[in-house]
Amino acid sequence: MKIAAISGMGWVSKASRGYPGHVLHSNDPSCLPRIPGKEILNRPYKAFGRMDNFSRIGFTAITFALADAGITPSEQKKNIATIASSFTGCLETDIHYQDSLSRGKGILPSPTIFAHTLPSCFLGEASIYHGLTGESFMIEEELTDGHRVLSMAMDLLEEDGCDTLVCGLCNSDIKLPDPIMEGKSPEPGALFLVLEKQRSKPRYGILTEDTSQDIFSHEGKKFISLTDLAKNILASK
Amino acid sequence: MTKVYITQAATITPLGNDPDTLYKKLIQKESGLTDMSDLSLPGTARFNPDSYASPWAGLIPNLIPNLTPNLIPNGEPKNFPHDPVPLIFSLADQLIRKLGPIDPDTCLITASTKGGIDLLPEFAKNPDLLPRGLAVSSLPGYISQKLGLRRPGFNISAACASSTIALAKGAAMIQNGREEAVLICAMDVITKFVFSGFSALGAMSPTQAAPFDKKRKGITLGEGAAGILLTNEKKLKSIKKTALARISGWGAANDASHLTAPARNGAGLKLAITKACQKAKISFQDIQAVNTHGTGTLYNDEMELNVLKDLFNPDTIMANSIKGAIGHTLGAAGAIEAALCTKLLEKKILPGTLGFAQGAAGQIISSHARPFAKGPIMTTNSGFGGINAALIIQEVA
Incomplete structure (x- = not known):
């Protein structure tokens, strides 16, 4: 049995964005929002304005989750890891870059957009802005329940020197065949949690993993996906 | 502490298709880099590099898309037979042949930065009809299915450290008892998409890359694949293999x-x-x-x-x-x-x-x-x- 404390949560969806107690509802729930920097940045970060939308929603959800956990952005380095899972990856950004290639007939594509055609780059952006020096990587998978990213987070928290991490999901609003989930593709948007090594009074309770059966529970109640866990947390507030 | 063994190692590179050949050619100071504008070279025609900062690349000879993928009989092909096949699936096929049979209980981790991105130009104008092979998340499913593994696996993307982190995660999963065997399949191919990007970034060397040299001017892109099977001691004995090394x-x-x-x-x-x-x-x-x-x-x-x-x-x-x-x-x-x-x-x-x-x-x-x-x-x-x-x-x- 593996155990972690949930100390923060942030999200960006078509309907709303924010963290528990700080929810902004969208004016247009038919699409993911184009988030303005002034809404989330509390110190200058020019790169935010150059980010593609996939990076922007992931960066924003991480920033909300850290704010919810009381971790403020600063240049002071913090040993916090970041792990994300995605089904779509940054395909939307890839298409954007391909458009820039086609417009310039292959001669003058955008280096800025190209730099964001690596799906893990928004984790790098969040690491720079928040000063996070833990490891950072992206999982790309067709099984989209979020169990893999949670189990990797639980393993990392067991290692020496990793007391806190941010983990979650980030998906573009793009259609892909979903052979494993069969119609249950993840909702577009991003959802991140801040997990810590167990402590006495975690803000959102205890997350447990029964590794022998691949079962995750929140405060003793089983959940089937990371999205369901977020709903449990919101319902309990 | 559970030890993590490298039980099998396969490679496909511009300098041969196994680690021993790669080693020998490196010792002999051979270069696997090709001038793509030289159309007289057999098996390396890929695309015209004239628009980019360098014509040089490390290419796998004769790597072409396999238009009729031979799916395993007991697999459930789902979307793949009807979908266009990206170049990287052909490289995956070569690697799978090199690896031979793999225990179906093995956990698969792939490591690729851009997977089947070569399919994008055809589909970018119609994003409602994107093929499965375009998404990097499809790569582990394809390989798992071809190897007959019980689980689909997942890809790790961490830019140029992707497969290093995949190996680290595989080793950790064995050491903490989650898995007895983890197969890391890492691969990337040369595409216009990636070539143009590094060219636009000004990161490419106009001639062959010269690491650490005082006149170095940037990278030369290459393509290749590696399959590394990690096991614990129990699995090592059960499959009767001799370990090559340990990741400690x-x-x-x-x-x-x-x-x-x-x-x-x-x-x-x-x-x-x-x-x-x-x-x-x-x-x-x-x-x-x-x-x-x-x-x-x-x-x-x-x-x-x-x-x-x-x-x-x-x-x-x-x-x-x-x-x-x-x-x-x-x-x-x-x-x-x-x-x-x-x-x-x-x-x-x-x-x-x-x-x-x-x-x-x-x-x-x-x-x-x-x-x-x-x-x-x-x-x-x-x-x-x-x-x-x-x-x-x-x-x-």
Whole structure:
């Protein structure tokens, strides 16, 4: 049995964005929002304005989750890891870059957009802005329940020197065949949690993993996906 | 503490299709780099490089899309037979043939940065009809299905450290008892998409990459694949294999400094190396040989040299880069280099760095192959997003 404390949560969806107690509802729930920097940045970060939308929603959800956990952005380095899972990856950004290639007939594509055609780059952006020096990587998978990213987070928290991490999901609003989930593709948007090594009074309770059966529970109640866990947390507030 | 064994290592590179051939050709100072504008070279026509900053690339000869994928009879092909097949699936097919039968209970981790991105030009104008093979998330499903594995697996994307981190995660999953066997399949291919991007970034060398040389001007892209099977001791005995080496330490860290350039002080790489040595329970002085990332860019190579000089004895530590010989294979680089490291440990010889003539490296880098007395050997990679990763690979005993 593996155990972690949930100390923060942030999200960006078509309907709303924010963290528990700080929810902004969208004016247009038919699409993911184009988030303005002034809404989330509390110190200058020019790169935010150059980010593609996939990076922007992931960066924003991480920033909300850290704010919810009381971790403020600063240049002071913090040993916090970041792990994300995605089904779509940054395909939307890839298409954007391909458009820039086609417009310039292959001669003058955008280096800025190209730099964001690596799906893990928004984790790098969040690491720079928040000063996070833990490891950072992206999982790309067709099984989209979020169990893999949670189990990797639980393993990392067991290692020496990793007391806190941010983990979650980030998906573009793009259609892909979903052979494993069969119609249950993840909702577009991003959802991140801040997990810590167990402590006495975690803000959102205890997350447990029964590794022998691949079962995750929140405060003793089983959940089937990371999205369901977020709903449990919101319902309990 | 559960030990993690490298039980099998397969590679497909511009310098041959197994680690032994790669090792021998590196020792013989052969280059696997090709001028793509030279149409007289057989099996390497890919696209016209005239619009880009360099015509040079490390190509797998005769790699063409397999338009009729031969799915295994007992698999459930679902979308794949009807979908266009990206070039990377053909490279995956070659790697699968090299690997041979794999225990169906094995956990699969792939490592690729852009997967089947070569399909994008055809579909970018109609995003409602995207094929499954375009998404990197489809790559583990394709390979798992072809190998007959029980689970679909997942891809790890961490820029040019993707497969180094995939190996680290695989090793951790074995050490903490989650898995008995983990197969890492790492691969990336040369595409217009990636070629144009590095060209636009101004990161490509107009001639063959010259890692650590004072006249270095950037990277040469390459393509390749590696398959590395990691097991615990119990699984090693049950499949009756002889281990090639062990992964005894791993570490990763972020620079938190710049998206596309390394921290000048190498803080992230130092932290990754420190974590790896702590995990392996060794000191820096226990390492005599290092396979570096060594891309050939001004800042990466300078950063790596500074880290080596700071952490190790610059008069005794020796290091190399293979990217002047096969190019930078992006997400596959770490696994190809880890597979090579099993050979270097066996031979106790570090190949010279092709393209290096002179620079500020002192005794650390050489154009000639050099013997080293004993393992372990360390291999490192760094990538966009500020990520750095290190592995410690040592003899089985």
